[in-house]
Amino acid sequence: MxxxxxxxxxxxxxxxxxxxxxxxxxxxxxxxxxxxxxxxxxxxxxxxxxxxxxxxxxxxxxxxxxxxxxxxxxxxxxxxxxxxxxxxxxxxxxxxxVHQHQGNPAGRSEAPPLDVVRPLTSSDFEAVARLDAEATGFQRRPLLGRLLEVGDAQVLLRQGDVAGYVISRLFGRGHVVGPVIAPTPDDAHLLIKAALSRLEGRFVRIDTAADTGLSPWLDSIGLLQISDALTMVRGTMPRSGPSRVFALSNQSLN
Missing domain, CATH: 3.40.630.30 (Gcn5-related N-acetyltransferase (GNAT))
Structure with a gap:
């Protein structure tokens, strides 16, 4: 394979x-x-x-x-x-x-201001876990705990409160950026830019659902779509929202 x-x-x-x-x-x-x-x-x-x-x-x-x-x-x-x-x-x-995007991002990504996106601290975990459960429809605390042990995590702030997060980590041929949980596509852009600002010159992969609308933007910054996968469910699809998943941790763990 x-x-x-x-x-x-x-x-x-x-x-x-x-x-x-x-x-x-x-x-x-x-x-x-x-x-x-x-x-x-x-x-x-x-x-x-x-x-x-x-x-x-x-x-x-x-x-x-x-x-x-x-x-x-x-x-x-x-x-x-x-x-x-x-x-x-x-x-x-x-x-x-799901669209798989990868490559070396074109140009340099500017990190958003620290009052918009900042590094995650241990006190943010409960807020991140709550947002993750809302976005996915199920509880992923063990996954989040392991991702935070090995990855570089940042949070999106709205009026001082945690409103989204991104984690990047070593994976495959380079780094994967995901999960990305955010309220809107623009917020997802901010989180991804924050992650990419720390990965200059690195090979990056991002897996995003087609209906997020992120694919054209990812293509435009040099992360080209190379393949897709059909998401399938057996049983009742978990209810989610208002925040949503803009990028997966990977296609197996989701």
Whole structure:
């Protein structure tokens, strides 16, 4: 599949969820993982079958194991075109599209003033967790805790209160900027600019839902769209708002 996961990216994900593998003659030929968010929601991803082993039902076996582990939870995943038939047969429905953008940003990003976006402090965690739950519709406190341990986090301020956040971290070929939680696209721009101002000259990836409207702007600053994935849900889509997710932590953890 040539996905750019580092060993550290696998280790990070598996601290937050459970992975499954299939082996043949002592060699791993397929992987998959799921990530619980409380008793009601979960995400799934890192579903990979080696080229020589594709078309033999291995992906279906792993998917059935994931769904058995997740139980009655609503499940979200982001599917490649190759996986959509498999997921549809297991009750998943289309729920949106994610655009993957990456590259070396053109020019220098100017950080917003510190009274607009500032570094996150430990006292901001509860506000960030509340905003994240409102935007996603489920509780991701363990994920947020781990992201804050390894990433560079900044918060958006409105009248002195935390109104959004961004976290960037090492991932894949460079850095990923996400999650980005904000009330409006303009606010998301501010948070992304703040993150990029600390990543000058670095390779950057951002995954954003198509309906955020961020893709044209990301293209314009040199982060070109290179692929997309179909967001699919099994169960009832979590209700969210008024803030929303403008960028994912990654397509597996969401």
């Amino acid at each position: 040539r996905w750019p996961y580092r060993i550290e990216d696998w280790a990070f994900a598996l601290q937050l969820g459970q992975g499954f593998v299939l082996e043949r003659d002592g060699e791993v030929i397929a992987t998959a993982a799921w990530f619980p968010y409380g008793e009601d929601c979960a995400t799934m991803g890192m579903i990979i079958v080696s080229g020589a082993a594709q078309g033999r039902g291995y992906g279906a076996r792993l998917m059935d194991s994931l769904l058995a582990a997740a139980g009655p939870r609503t499940v979200l995943l982001n599917s490649t075109p190759e996986g959509q038939i498999l997921y549809t047969r297991r009750g998943f429905q289309p729920a949106g599209m």
